[in-house]
Amino acid sequence: MPVFDLVIFGGTGDLACRKLIPALFNAHRARLLHARGRILATGTEPIDRAGFIAMLEARGRQMAQVGEAGTGGGADADWDSFLHRLDYLQVDATQDSGFEALAAGLSGHASEVVVCYLATAPHLFAPICAQLARVGLSKRNVRVVLEKPLGHDLESSEAINDAVARFFEEDQIYRIDHYLGKEPVQNLMAIRFGNILFEPFLRREWVRDVQITIAEELGVEQRGTFYDRTGALRDMLQSHLLQLLCMVAMEPPATLDADAIRDEKLKVLKALRPMSPRCVAERTVRGQYRQGAIDGRPVPGYRDEPDVAAHSQTETFVAVRADIANWRWAGVPFYLRTGKRMASRLAEIVIHFHRAPHELFPRPPGLSAHNRLVITLQPDESIRLYLLTKTPGDTIALRETYLDLDLASSSSERRADAYERLLLDAIHGRLGLFVRRDEQAQAWHWVKPILQTWSAGNQAPKPYTAGTWGPAASSALLSRDGVAWHEEA
Incomplete structure (x- = not known):
């Protein structure tokens, strides 16, 4: 040090x-x-x-x-x-x-x-x-x-980056995204690239869909002025959710050098299928919470929060289907969602695998036929692989169990939180968990048509009751593809 x-x-x-x-x-x-x-x-x-x-x-x-x-x-x-x-x-x-x-x-x-x-x-x-x-x-x-947020859109982000770059070189600039400092995200890289077992299965032949959720119980609290200018897409999807998508979808880097890792993330962002106005209409959902209850306590609607405009059209919820146009992930939908005043505080990555091609064993009603890898970032950090095993007894019936791939419960080693890890990395000069300028620009480039289409339209955000999982249109977004959000499956 x-x-x-x-x-x-x-x-x-x-x-x-x-x-x-x-x-x-x-x-x-x-x-x-x-x-x-x-x-x-x-x-x-x-x-x-x-x-x-x-x-x-x-x-x-x-x-x-x-x-x-x-x-x-x-x-x-x-x-x-x-x-x-x-x-x-x-x-x-x-x-x-x-x-x-x-x-x-x-x-x-x-x-x-x-x-x-x-x-x-x-x-x-x-x-x-x-x-x-x-x-x-x-x-x-x-x-x-x-x-974050570094700007309001692609143009303002580039303007800020240009201004900072007049005085500092790129390797002196640390653009922080604290989700990249979370232990399970780091473990995801270790599981993928430190083992031969998992990496071959993270591709279109084996994966049915990927779901990434960042849900908050909190409302805008004392940030009404800021949030009403920003919204969920700028505040969360453009940064946290797309970075998590990159960590799941990236190819193995040649080394653990910062630029080698960030080069692979940039390739994913460049491979995201562009959003046309028609795609925006069909593959995005924007919502805004109304009054409801969190843990049995009544909470106001977004427009009743301090410093929020009475007729605000700012989204507090967004769900998007993203598609990666490359050999590994072609045809695999990535569902991203984030929202405030939702049913619980949750951040997770769920990778659903295809079901077995031929089912030999009886499966009780309601039991999922899909293996899945669940990386939970909050409120608790864990990585679990869900499998079907035999129920004990003299009959052959299936039940769901899981392998716990996180060693936190069995290890006495201290675990640093995300900000601690990233602050130490900044002091040590380690850039691997920070966002490079071209990554950030490409993320803004991908969300730009979504922002433009929403701005040009006259459709208000879909309302959802505080304390729920968002508007019904979010579930419909997945049901059209024959799937459901993890908590609804």
Whole structure:
């Protein structure tokens, strides 16, 4: 681990306090950070270091990972020692003085690496990078981490990338997608490319369909203004869902070099069958939640959320059938969906295999005839291969069982969460789990006709009741192909 300075722009914001600081604390507690590594939070709030620490202490009990050890009172030794790493500096992206103070503060520390994490709105990325360059913080040992969403569409994304590229080389730019840092996603690569057993079966001859779901119980919370400009397709499908699709569908890379992995993901994105207006009408569903109940508690509809327009047409749910036009996956549908205020918090990849060509054994009603590989990312992380086996007894009848391919329950080894893994990778200079510019551009290119067709039409998002699995049209999208969503099968 090199000596580092980690600067968090937007250091008093929700992402920093809820995800980044807890992730760094967990790395500190596991002794994964260099003893002289420093963390500097910046923000526009007129507070000093003591004020920032007090703010973290006040929020300590709400941060699950920190709360396990340090609960805001400073009683835990690891939490106390972690606080010694922290500092705060008031910085406004539009003002020179804060960046000059930042450069002065960093110059007095013999760090090998400076990581600048931009946990801010995307329109601030360009001015922050320009200011960093102005004060000499664009040297080769400086890296910038860019949070999503990077722009609103292909054109705005390219504009931001152009602006950042004026000051930083591509190998200094870390575009983060935290789903790529989740343990089961990494295990998926290990299962596919570390074994001879599974890889030959992940292709059209054996796979019936692939379903990728990211469902949330939460609504837009306090992000109504942001979300009403963004929607589910821009916020989730263009980034998380397409990246997970690439991890399932990519060819084996020649090496584990960052560019070798990202080259293969780019090939998948380029092979996605383009969406014509007719395809958009037939193969996409957009929805918006209405009032309902989550865990027995009434929740408002999307249009009744704070800072959401009364007649908003923004989608909070999207389902898409995607097709990959290459030799391996031709004819295999990839169903992608994401939504807010759904029946449960769930992120999973389900690979359904074809059924046996001839059924020898009696199968009870309701028992699926399809083997499936289920990679669960949240709320719990697991990888399971579902098989049919004989029911115990003197009759031959089938039941479903599974092989648990995740070693978490049988291993005492510590498991890092996604943000911790990616923050450590940024400090170490490992780019493999970050998104390259051409990947991002190709993803925006594929969703562009969907956005254009939706914008040109006058059809409102289909309503669905909060606490359900989305609009009925989502189920119909699959039923036309003779399949069903995993939880409905």
